[in-house]
Every structure is written in structure tokens, then in C-alpha cells.
Amino acid sequence: MNRRAFLSKPAPLAKPLTTALAQPAAPPGPGDPPGDDEIISRFANTSLPTAARSQAGLNPYTGPWGYTQAAHLLRRCLFGPTRTEITTAAGQTLTQVMNGLLTAPAAPAAPLNVSATDTSVPQGQTWTTQPFDQNFEGVRRSSLRAWWLGQLLDQSPTLVEKMTLFWHNHFVIELGDINDARYGYHYCALLRQHALGNIKQLTEDITVAPAMLRYLNGNQSTATAPNENYGRELLELFTVGKGPLIGPGNYTTYTEADVQAAAKVLTGWRDNATTIAGYYTASRHNTTTKQFSAAFQNATIGNLGDQEYKALINLIFAQQATAEFLCRKLYRWFVYYVIDATTEAQVIQPLAQLLITNNYNVAPVLRVLLSSEHFFDTVNMGCVIKSPLDFTVGTCRQLQMVFPTASNLVAQYGMWDYLNSVTNVQQQYLGDPPNVAGWAAYWQTPQYYEMWINAVTLPRRNQLTDLFISTNGYTRNSVNIKIRPVELVLTLPPATASDPNLLIAELAKLLLPIPLTANQLTYLNDTLLPGLPDFEWTVEWQEYLAAPNNTAKKTAVETKLRALLRAMMGLAEYHLS
Incomplete structure (x- = not known):
């Protein structure tokens, strides 16, 4: 395949915001880009701003520390931080939180066979040490993808999974191209091993890794x-x-x-x-x-x-440009895609020097960046459009969806496989970036993250959240997953759960990175209580608590909560991090 096809005109499904999401495009005017057969949203970036977005640099952040700041940090470092993770972080110091984020957990156990098709090992045992067999390659690759998605879903509060995906998007291979899931697992393990470690060592190791040797010939x-x-x-x-x-x-x-x-x-x-x-x-x-x-x-x-290849790596990493290039990629991954002259001078260049000083160990750079005044500047909060993985996994984690456990491996892997299928139709498939440059949203100027939202992906996102909040949810292998709003609200403080406005505010803090306007809050209150006074919710909720096994009373509050959560997940802010 042509792995450099990203240099060519993008295929229709890879376009930035398309016409179905936009008003009819106005005819080209003076200064507009020349027309062609692609019709781009009138709201899409046509150039990047040059004015400084932030004057803040890398000085340690010393401002207020609480739920808002903890939520911002964890949204960028985890795939959908839970309320418990956020409140725990808010009760610690920023230094303590960063210490935890930069602590790597033990490596996970290898992926398992859950398919009757793969007869090389019994179900429940790993296939990663078995000889290659083309007959089993498809189910092994599905097992690997599912297992990887499971690591995101069950992540601990560390940066390892977010950085493993960062390196996957950086040192790209495509599982479908290398055609050996065992190679893919070795590659995944290598990225995770070095996720918070030494970039130069990772580069050496990936250079002679079997997956990369095969992928780039x-x-x-x-x-x-x-x-x-x-x-x-x-x-x-x-x-x-x-x-x-x-x-x-x-x-x-x-x-x-x-x-x-x-x-x-x-x-x-x-x-x-x-x-x-x-x-x-x-x-x-x-x-x-x-x-x-x-x-x-x-x-x-x-x-x-x-x-000799190590000498080449030494030569490359002796160049200042290498540190600068890596720091720009880290910045766009964790902060924002615009790097103006002020940010280049006050953030990128000092980070690059710090990376060199630390012999290309990435953890010190991440600590300084994610603890800086710049990172916590208001302009850098809620400015990132969630990737499909952030959106999908984050929905599952933040709304406390319950997945099958390891006691039912077929169902567990089946649900993980299902989540891979829904992120795939949102145009991010774990294990298969579109080309050697990675997903375009991380490098294609000037749209960058805008490219995650288009006429194909936005309906897919809405369909997913509508399905999860429905009474039916999704069923596979006789197991059902869905958002259970009553159980979710029961985890909140009693006074919050029984007050409609406090309830809405608490859920908004969890799900939305930008404070809502008074009109939006009124809209959500009307959604929860259509035409009813506030006390109606308090009465109904208390009646449910008094008789939790009464189906009618539970249905009454559950119906209202489903409508509220559906409306919140339908807000534009829900797509931001």
C-alpha cells in the first residue's frame, strides 16, 4: 500500500467538517481559498491565528486548585476521568496528582483467546506465544484490539494509556498491514513499556522491532x-x-x-x-x-x-530540532493545536531544552508542561475536541457503565470489540491509523481536531450516546451494557441528588469542561422537569428512595434522568475536553 498517501488530497470521509453539518456555503469571495469539488464547512479553519492565545509560560501553576483544575488535568491525561478520580485528585495537591500520573502500573497480562476458531490454545489462554497461523490471524487480531481497548476502559489514574496511544500515533504501524497479531502485541508492549520513559531508547527499540521492520519494509x-x-x-x-x-x-x-x-x-x-x-x-x-x-x-x-543504527539514532538525537519536534507533538496532544510565536518561545523552546537536559526522558517534560501556568490558563481549558476514543471510552467511564468481568471472558472481549467497532465508524480504529503519519486530527493544518467532527462521525457519536442512554442499551453474548442513570445519581451526595439544580450542576461539572450559561441550565431544568416546579423532582426522588423496589416510582425518576442525560450528551460542549 502507499503509506504516504496522506500527502495527497484526502478522501471524502477524511474531510473536515462537511456540508451536512453546515449551512450552505457562501460563494467564494475575495481572499477565500479557490473552489474545488470539495465543499468545506464555512466554519472550518482556513488558517491558524497568529496572535498570542496565552502569555503564560512554564512557571509552576500556583492558582486555585480544586475540582475544576483537577478535572481539566485528568480529562487530558485519562480517557474520561470518573467523578471519584476527579474528587480524589481535587483533595490532593497538584504535585501529588502528578506523582500518581507519572507512576507506571505493572504491565497487564497478555491478551487471551476467546474464539472457538483459534484451536492453537484453549479459550482463556494467550495466543501470543503460539506460531503464526493465517487461519487464526483474524480472531487473534480482534483479540488484540479488544484487549487494548480494555486497557483504556479499565485504566488506573496514570498517564500510561494516554502516552501509549500517543506513541502509537507517533511510531505508527498498522495491524492490518503487518498481518501478525503476535508482532502487534510485541509492539503494544514496547510502547507501554516506554510510555513514560526514554524517547531515545524507544526510538532505538522500535527501529529494530519486528512490527516496524515489516511495516516500513x-x-x-x-x-x-x-x-x-x-x-x-x-x-x-x-x-x-x-x-x-x-x-x-x-x-x-x-x-x-x-x-x-x-x-x-x-x-x-x-x-x-x-x-x-x-x-x-x-x-x-x-x-x-x-x-x-x-x-x-x-x-x-x-x-x-x-x-550502526544506534550511531544513527545518536546523531539524530544530538539535533536541537529533534527535541523541538517532539515537544510540539506533545503540546498538540495535551494542550492545543495552535503553536503561535509566543507559545513557541515561552513553552516549546524551554521544553525542548528540558528534554535535552534530561537525556530525552519524557516524564520531566510532562511534569513541567502539565503543572504549568500555561496548561491551566483558561484559554486552554475545554478547547480540545475529543477523539473518538476519548468520546466513547470517556462516556463509558464517566457514566459508570458496567462491563462484563473476566469471569465471562467471551462477553468481556465481545464488548471491548464492540467499542472498537463504534470508534472505527467515528474514524479512529485502535491499531490502524490511516497511514504512517497517524490520525490527521493531530497533524493536518489548519483543521486539526475539527476533523473529528464531520457529517459521518457526528451522527455516529449521537447514535452511540442515544443507544447507551436508552432503556435497551446494547446486548451481545446475552450481556447488556447501558447507562443506568438512577444508579449513577445514587453515588452523588444525598442533598445534591434530591435538588434538581444541584444535580444538574454536578453532572455538568463531570461531563462538560465549559461552564454552562443560564439559558442552558434553564433548558436542562426544563428537560428534567418539563413544565413542573423544582420541588417535584425532590418529591419524586424522595418517594423513590423510600420505596426503591417500587417499579413505578423508579421508572418515574429514571425517565426524567434519561431525558436529562440525553440532552447533556447532545450539547456541543460534551464533545470537548
Whole structure:
């Protein structure tokens, strides 16, 4: 496949906001981009702002610390923080919360076989150590995706899962392309192992990982025919990035000659399908001296055999541009996609220097960024459009949906698999970014996160929340999942649960990152109590508490709560983080 198709005009389903979500587009006017066969929403970005969004820098945040600030931090660091996680964090100091977020839990157990199709191991045992068999590849890959989704759903309050996905979007492979779920599991484990660790070490390890060797054709690279795929992406997408263009294929950060030299360095590596590892074959390695351009200080790398790729990584990570490129990606992942001149000077450049000073250990950089005045600036709260994974997993976690346990593995994996299917139709499929550049919402200027919302994905999001809040929910393998609003409200303080306005305010704090207007709050009150006075809710709720087994009384409050939550999940603010 053409893994660089992202350089071409996007396919229709990858467009930013499309006509179905917008008013009819006005005819092009002076200064408008030229028309073509794509009709873009009139509200989509056509350029990025240049004025400084925030004057705040990386000084430690010393302002108010409470529910609002804790919720902002956890929304960016977890997939849908629960009310318990937020209130716990609000009761700690920012330093204590960051200590927890930067503590990696034990590695999870390997994915399991839950399919009768895979006869290589009994159900309930892992397939990851079994020989490859094309007959079982489909169900193993589904098991891997489901297991990975399960890690997001059952995450502990640490940054590991968010950073594992970050590295997946950075060091991209596509499970469908490598066609060996065992390789995919090895890749996932590698990302999780280094999620909060050393970026340089991760880059070394991923360079000779079997999944990457197969995905970017490193296993086909020989002394006489160096394959440039990985060398090019290593420079352009994984490390130094593109600087200003100075000639055909040449940038201030690297040139075509550097791509060719890197390709020669990387020759000789292959993947072993038995050991699930990369290995070096000296006879396939290019032993010439590799000459790099002025972008790399005209450095040369001689024949170092199986250690030569490490010399290349050392050379790349000696460049200031590598630290800057990585810090910009981290910033867009956790804060916002606009990096204006002020942010570049006051945030990116100091972070890059901090990354270099810490020998490319990422945890110190994350601590400073996520504890900074800049991160907690009001303009950086509620400004990110949720990814499909954030939206879907966050809905399940924040609204306390109950999933099957490990005692029913088939049902458990089945539900995780179902969530993968719904994020897939929202255009984010775990394990299969659309190309080697990752999901376009993280790099495609000037729309960035806007691209998550379009005529295909917005209805899919609404259909999902409507299904989950319905009385039927979703059933698979004789197990049902749905939002249970009465049980949710029972977890709130009694005084909050019995007061309609306090109840709405508490749910809004949990689900919405932006304070609602008086008109919105009135609308939600009318949704909960259509045409009724406030005390009606208090009476009905107290009557239910007095007789919780009375079906009529439970139905009365449950119907009202379903209408309220459906309305809240239908607000634009619900799509923000």
C-alpha cells in the first residue's frame, strides 16, 4: 500500500467538517481559498491565528486548585476521568496528582483467546506465544484490539494509556498491514513499556522491532538495495521533522542525501517470526561510510555492524530540532493545536531544552508542561475536541457503565470489540491509523481536531450516546451494557441528588469542561422537569428512595434522568475536553 498517501488530497470521509453539518456555503469571495469539488464547512479553519492565545509560560501553576483544575488535568491525561478520580485528585495537591500520573502500573497480562476458531490454545489462554497461523490471524487480531481497548476502559489514574496511544500515533504501524497479531502485541508492549520513559531508547527499540521492520519494509533492505521507507519516516515523522524547504526534497533539518545515508545505515535487519524479534544479518548490511549533510554537521558513520543504527539514532538525537519536534507533538496532544510565536518561545523552546537536559526522558517534560501556568490558563481549558476514543471510552467511564468481568471472558472481549467497532465508524480504529503519519486530527493544518467532527462521525457519536442512554442499551453474548442513570445519581451526595439544580450542576461539572450559561441550565431544568416546579423532582426522588423496589416510582425518576442525560450528551460542549 502507499503509506504516504496522506500527502495527497484526502478522501471524502477524511474531510473536515462537511456540508451536512453546515449551512450552505457562501460563494467564494475575495481572499477565500479557490473552489474545488470539495465543499468545506464555512466554519472550518482556513488558517491558524497568529496572535498570542496565552502569555503564560512554564512557571509552576500556583492558582486555585480544586475540582475544576483537577478535572481539566485528568480529562487530558485519562480517557474520561470518573467523578471519584476527579474528587480524589481535587483533595490532593497538584504535585501529588502528578506523582500518581507519572507512576507506571505493572504491565497487564497478555491478551487471551476467546474464539472457538483459534484451536492453537484453549479459550482463556494467550495466543501470543503460539506460531503464526493465517487461519487464526483474524480472531487473534480482534483479540488484540479488544484487549487494548480494555486497557483504556479499565485504566488506573496514570498517564500510561494516554502516552501509549500517543506513541502509537507517533511510531505508527498498522495491524492490518503487518498481518501478525503476535508482532502487534510485541509492539503494544514496547510502547507501554516506554510510555513514560526514554524517547531515545524507544526510538532505538522500535527501529529494530519486528512490527516496524515489516511495516516500513526494513526487513527488505539490503546492502545493494537499501530501502528508504523507514529512514525517511524516521527523519520526517519520528524525530527531526520537516524544517523550511530549501530545495526539492531538502529541508533545513534533513535532505534527500540524509534519507539515503540513513537507509544504508539501516540495512541488514530482518524479522524472525519464531522469536518475534528483529535480527541482524551482516551479509545484507551496507558497509560503506555514510555521509550526512550540513543539517547533521556533515557527520559520517562508518561500518559498525549491528550497532550502526544506534550511531544513527545518536546523531539524530544530538539535533536541537529533534527535541523541538517532539515537544510540539506533545503540546498538540495535551494542550492545543495552535503553536503561535509566543507559545513557541515561552513553552516549546524551554521544553525542548528540558528534554535535552534530561537525556530525552519524557516524564520531566510532562511534569513541567502539565503543572504549568500555561496548561491551566483558561484559554486552554475545554478547547480540545475529543477523539473518538476519548468520546466513547470517556462516556463509558464517566457514566459508570458496567462491563462484563473476566469471569465471562467471551462477553468481556465481545464488548471491548464492540467499542472498537463504534470508534472505527467515528474514524479512529485502535491499531490502524490511516497511514504512517497517524490520525490527521493531530497533524493536518489548519483543521486539526475539527476533523473529528464531520457529517459521518457526528451522527455516529449521537447514535452511540442515544443507544447507551436508552432503556435497551446494547446486548451481545446475552450481556447488556447501558447507562443506568438512577444508579449513577445514587453515588452523588444525598442533598445534591434530591435538588434538581444541584444535580444538574454536578453532572455538568463531570461531563462538560465549559461552564454552562443560564439559558442552558434553564433548558436542562426544563428537560428534567418539563413544565413542573423544582420541588417535584425532590418529591419524586424522595418517594423513590423510600420505596426503591417500587417499579413505578423508579421508572418515574429514571425517565426524567434519561431525558436529562440525553440532552447533556447532545450539547456541543460534551464533545470537548
